[in-house]
Amino acid sequence: MKDFRDQIAFITGGASGAGFGQAQVFGRAGAKIVIADVRASAIEKALADLKTEGITAHGIVLDITDRAGYARAADEVERVFGAPPTLLFNTAGVNSFGPVENSTYDDFDWIIGVNLGGVVNGMVTFVPRMIKTGKPGHIVTTSSLGGLMGSAFAAPYSAAKAAVVNLMESYRQSLEKYGIGVSVVCPANIKSNIAEASKLRPAQYGQSGYVENADSIASLHSIHIHGMEPVELAGHIKRGIEENQLYIIPYPEAKDGLKKHFDAIVESVLPLEADPEGARKRVEALQRWAADRARVFSKGDNQS
Numbered sequence: 266m267k268d269f270r271d272q273i274a275f276i277t278g279g280a281s282g283a284g285f286g287q288a289q290v291f292g293r294a295g296a297k298i299v300i301a302d303v304r305a306s307a308i309e310k311a312l313a314d315l316k317t318e319g320i321t322a323h324g325i326v327l328d329i330t331d332r333a334g335y336a337r338a339a340d341e342v343e344r345v346f347g348a349p350p351t352l353l354f355n356t357a358g359v360n361s362f363g364p365v366e367n368s369t370y371d372d373f374d375w376i377i378g379v380n381l382g383g384v385v386n387g388m389v390t391f392v393p394r395m396i397k398t399g400k401p402g403h404i405v406t407t408s409s410l411g412g413l414m415g416s417a418f419a420a421p422y423s424a425a426k427a428a429v430v431n432l433m434e435s436y437r438q439s440l441e442k443y444g445i446g447v448s449v450v451c452p453a454n455i456k457s458n459i460a461e462a463s464k465l466r467p468a469q470y471g472q473s474g475y476v477e478n479a480d481s482i483a484s485l486h487s488i489h490i491h492g493m494e495p496v497e498l499a500g501h502i503k504r505g506i507e508e509n510q511l512y513i514i515p516y517p518e519a520k521d522g523l524k525k526h527f528d529a530i531v532e533s534v535l536p537l538e539a540d541p542e543g544a545r546k547r548v549e550a551l552q553r554w555a556a557d558r559a560r561v562f563s564k565g566d567n568q569s
């Protein structure tokens with residue numbers, strides 16, 4: 266997609282940080298913006314800012330972990346703008362840091378629930394609606410550099426963000442035939458309010474093994490104050506959509522670490538000479554299975 270005029274962009278977490286940067290950049294490029302965020306007052310402020318720029322924008326209070334709420338939000342977009350989104354930004358996210366061995370079920374359930382579950386809900390809600398319009402579209406999900414390698418201090422977050430990378434790889438393969446592109450953004454550091462995320466933690470996930478207090482929040486702010494400006498990041502995302510890139514990682518400082526990490530994975534694979542016959546049989550079996558599945562699904566027999 267290269268022309269954003271009159272596209273409908275649904276942006277989760279659009280009231281702050283990376284999501285608000287997306288609202289500004291795609292709004293300036295002519296898209297109609299839907300800001301979906303859990304914080305009503307932040308939505309109001311974001312909408313007022315967008316409107317002063319002449320950007321058409323609508324706000325929806327949505328907790329992305331609420332599936333029924335998500336379906337209502339999708340209906341609302343169609344009522345307000347007359348059609349489902351052609352641009353979906355799964356941007357909302359939360360984090361919390363502590364040693365992995367201290368992590369509680371509540372730490373896992375909250376962090377994975379928002380960062381992975383929220384993205385799943387966005388995809389299950391919107392992908393069928395986007396396909397049905399028959400229009401070209403694009404989906405951008407915000408993961409993290411943490412999603413490309415494990416982290417002793419942000420394990421549930423990293424695990425959720427890793428799953429999101431993998432999920433976008435899968436959707437990309439499937440949605441190409443509908444003219445819907447899929448990208449995943451892996452930021453390193455954004456100038457945002459994510460340091461305040463623990464304030465959004467629902468009471469039902471109150472048992473944490475981490476330490477969250479004014480000091481820990483202040484120390485996170487001291488990192489994010491040096492992060493990339495959201496509008497700059499959104500500019501990279503816009504180029505990523507225009508060029509239909511799968512991975513959008515506009516952080517050159519990440520390159521050496523990523524190379525080392527993925528080289529270690531590739532180098533752990535046995536060389537082909539170790540078992541050429543076994544490898545050939547395994548590949549052929551997989552290809553037969555994939556061809557068979559493709560045949561079944563092309564007949565529309567999804568139950569097989």
Ligand SMILES: NC(=O)c1ccc[n+]([C@@H]2O[C@H](COP(=O)([O-])OP(=O)(O)OC[C@H]3O[C@@H](n4cnc5c(N)ncnc54)[C@H](O)[C@@H]3O)[C@@H](O)[C@H]2O)c1
Pocket residue numbers: 277278279280281282283284301302303304307327328329330356357358359360379383407408409410451452453454455456457458459460462465489492
């Ligand atoms: N800040 C960074 O350095 C950094 C680095 C890598 C990835 N990310 C990712 O970028 C994305 C955007 O975060 P940000 O840094 O702009 O933070 P931010 O806190 O400024 O913005 C996140 C927005 O998401 C909203 N939100 C949180 N939980 C929600 C929920 N359950 N339902 C709906 N909205 C919800 C918040 O209200 C907030 O407005 C997140 O997915 C985050 O994990 C951030």
